[in-house]
Amino acid sequence: MIDPIFLAEAAVNGILLGGVLALLALGLNLIFGVLDIVWIAYVDLVMLSMYLVYFLVMVYGWPIWLGALAGVGLGVVLGVLVHVLIITPILDSPPINQLLATGGLLFFIQSFATFLWTTDHRSVRLTLPIIEVGGMFLSFARLVAFGLAILAMVGLYLFLTRTYIGTAIRAVSQDRGAMALMGADPQRVYIVTSAVGGAMAGVAAALLSIQYSVHPHFGAAFGPITFMICVLGGLGNMVGAFIAAFIMSEIISVGGVLWSTEMGYVIAFALFIVMMFARPGGILARRQ
Amino acid sequence: MLALHEVTAGYGHFTALWAVSLRVERGEAVAVVGPNGAGKTTLLRVISGVIAPRTGTLAFESTPLTGRPPHEVVARGIAHVPEGRRLFPALTVAENLRMGAFLPAARRTFAETLERVHALFPVLAERRQQRAGSLSGGEQQMLAIGRALMSRPKLILFDEPSMGLAPVMVLRLFDLIRKIREEGYTILIVEQNVRQVLKLVDRAYLLEVGRIRMEGRADELSEQDFVRKAYVGL
Numbered sequence: 346m347i348d349p350i351f352l353a354e355a356a357v358n359g360i361l362l363g364g365v366l367a368l369l370a371l372g373l374n375l376i377f378g379v380l381d382i383v384w385i386a387y388v389d390l391v392m393l394s395m396y397l398v399y400f401l402v403m404v405y406g407w408p409i410w411l412g413a414l415a416g417v418g419l420g421v422v423l424g425v426l427v428h429v430l431i432i433t434p435i436l437d438s439p440p441i442n443q444l445l446a447t448g449g450l451l452f453f454i455q456s457f458a459t460f461l462w463t464t465d466h467r468s469v470r471l472t473l474p475i476i477e478v479g480g481m482f483l484s485f486a487r488l489v490a491f492g493l494a495i496l497a498m499v500g501l502y503l504f505l506t507r508t509y510i511g512t513a514i515r516a517v518s519q520d521r522g523a524m525a526l527m528g529a530d531p532q533r534v535y536i537v538t539s540a541v542g543g544a545m546a547g548v549a550a551a552l553l554s555i556q557y558s559v560h561p562h563f564g565a566a567f568g569p570i571t572f573m574i575c576v577l578g579g580l581g582n583m584v585g586a587f588i589a590a591f592i593m594s595e596i597i598s599v600g601g602v603l604w605s606t607e608m609g610y611v612i613a614f615a616l617f618i619v620m621m622f623a624r625p626g627g628i629l630a631r632r633q
Numbered sequence: 634m635l636a637l638h639e640v641t642a643g644y645g646h647f648t649a650l651w652a653v654s655l656r657v658e659r660g661e662a663v664a665v666v667g668p669n670g671a672g673k674t675t676l677l678r679v680i681s682g683v684i685a686p687r688t689g690t691l692a693f694e695s696t697p698l699t700g701r702p703p704h705e706v707v708a709r710g711i712a713h714v715p716e717g718r719r720l721f722p723a724l725t726v727a728e729n730l731r732m733g734a735f736l737p738a739a740r741r742t743f744a745e746t747l748e749r750v751h752a753l754f755p756v757l758a759e760r761r762q763q764r765a766g767s768l769s770g771g772e773q774q775m776l777a778i779g780r781a782l783m784s785r786p787k788l789i790l791f792d793e794p795s796m797g798l799a800p801v802m803v804l805r806l807f808d809l810i811r812k813i814r815e816e817g818y819t820i821l822i823v824e825q826n827v828r829q830v831l832k833l834v835d836r837a838y839l840l841e842v843g844r845i846r847m848e849g850r851a852d853e854l855s856e857q858d859f860v861r862k863a864y865v866g867l
C-alpha cells in the first residue's frame with residue numbers, strides 16, 4: 346500500500362504542474378480562438394525562450410528575474426514574427442496547409458536548435474529550497490512557478506475582459522467578419538493576439554526553466570500534452586482549457602506515483618482518446 | 634453621397650451582380666428590394682468592402698471607395714447592419730456597443746453616442762449587462778442597429794432587418810428606422826418586406842438575378858402592377 350502522504354504530495358504536485366500547463370494551453374487556445382489556426386510549434390517557441398533564459402542567467406550571469414523578463418520579451422517578439430512571417434501568408438489557405446506550415450516550423454526550430462546548441466540538456470541552476478508542509482516535501486521552484494502562472498492567467502483574464510483591445514479579441518473569436526464591420530483592422534487584432542500568446546509562451550518558458558532542463562526536443566515533451574488539454578477543454582474555450590489542464594496534470598502526477606510517470610502519461614492519453622469519442626467538443630461542450 | 638457605377642461582383646467564378654449602378658443622395662432613404670438570391674446582400678457587402686468588385690467603381694462623398702477594406706469604409710462613415718445581425722453573442726450588450734465604437738474618432742465621443750443610442754433603444758440600457766445571445770430576436774436587432782450607430786456613421790446599410798421577427802416587432806422596427814431617418818442619417822435598406830419598406834423610403838431599386846430591373850420613387854413603384862403582383866402580394 347502506498348503511503349497516503351505520497352498520494353497527497355502527488356496531488357499537490359499535480360496542481361502545481363497544472364498551473365504551468367494551463368498557462369501554455371491558454372496561450373495556444375487564445376491564438377486558435379482568434380485565428381482558427383493551431384500553432385503546432387507553440388511549445389518550440391517556449392523552448393527558444395528557455396534557451397535565452399538559460400544563456401542569460403547561466404552564461405552571462407544575469408539575475409534570474411531579469412533573465413525571465415527577457416524570456417517573456419523574446420516570447421512576444423517570436424509571437425509577432427510567427428504571425429507576420431508564417432501565419433499571414435497562409436491565413437486563407439486550407440487547414441491542411443496551415444497545419445503543414447506550422448508543423449514545418451516545429452521541425453525547423455528543432456533542427457536549428459540541435460545544430461546550434463547540440464542535444465545537451467541545460468538547466469538553470471538555482472539553489473531553491475525544498476519545503477516541508479505537513480509531512481509533504483514540495484519544491485519551492487514549483488510553488489513559485491505555480492503562483493506566477495496563476496498571476497499571469499489573472500492578468501490575461503483582466504486584459505481580455507477589462508481592456509478595449511482585449512474585448513475586441515474576444516469579439517473577433519466570436520465573429521471575425523463582424524468585427525471588421527466595426528472598423529477594426531483584423532491584422533492589428535491578430536498581431537496583438539499573437540503578441541499576447543507569445544508573451545504567455547515566454548512566461549511559461551521562464552517558469553519551466555527553473556524546473557526543467559532545456560534541450561532541442563523540449564517541445565516534444567510538452568507539446569502533445571498542451572494540444573490534448575486544448576482539445577479536451579474545447580478548442581478556443583479558455584475556461585475548458587483551464588479545467589482540462591488540471592485534470593491532465595493530476596492524472597500524470599498521481600498516476601506517476603501509483604505506477605510510473607510513463608504510466609501516468611499512458612492513462613492521460615487513453616482518457617483523452619475516450620473523451621474524444623464521448624465529448625468531441627470538449628469537456629464543457631453540451632452533449633450532442 | 635454614394636454612387637455605384639456598373640459594379641460587377643461575385644464569388645469565385647460565380648457572378649452575383651451584373652453592372653449594377655445605384656445612387657444614394659445625402660439625407661435620402663433608399664431601398665433595394667428583390668427575391669431571395671437576387672444579390673442584395675452581395676451589393677451591401679461590396680459597398681462595405683467585404684468583397685471587392687470585379688469591375689466598376691464606387692464613390693462615397695465624391696471620393697473613390699473601390700476596393701477599400703471594411704475598416705476603412707467604416708472610417709469613412711458607412712455602417713453596415715449585416716444580415717442575420719452578426720452580434721457577438723458571448724459579449725454583453727454594453728460590450729457589443731463598445732465594439733461598435735472601435736474607431737478612434739467614435740471612441741472619443743463614446744459617452745455621448747451611447748446616450749443617444751440608449752434614448753433610441755431604452756431596452757439596451759436596461760439589459761446592458763446581459764449577454765447579447767440571450768436577447769430576444771427584436772432586442773438583438775435593436776442591438777445590431779445600436780452597435781452600427783456607435784460608429785457615428787453618415788450612411789447606414791440595413792440588410793433585411795425584419796428577417797425572423799414577429800409581425801408586431803416588424804412594425805416597431807420600421808418605426809424605429811423611421812425615427813433614425815428623422816435624426817438625419819442617410820439610409821440604404823435591403824428588404825423582402827416590400828410593402829413596409831416602400832412606405833419608409835424615398836426611392837427604391839428592384840434587383841433580380843443580379844441586375845437592376847426597375848428603379849423609381851417609392852410611391853410610384855408601389856403603384857406598378859408588376860411590383861404589386863410579384864412582391865407586395867396585392
Ligand SMILES: Nc1ncnc2c1ncn2[C@@H]1O[C@H](COP(=O)(O)OP(=O)(O)O)[C@@H](O)[C@H]1O
Nearest residue numbers: 644647649667668669670671672673674675676
Ligand atoms: N459566400 C458565397 N459564396 C458563393 N456564392 C454566394 C455566397 N453568398 C451568396 N452567394 C450567391 O450569390 C447570389 C446572391 O446572393 P445574396 O447576395 O445573398 O442574395 P440576397 O441577399 O438577395 O438573398 C446567390 O445566388 C447566392 O447563392
Ligand SMILES: [Mg+2]
Nearest residue numbers: 673674716793
Ligand atoms: Mg440577403
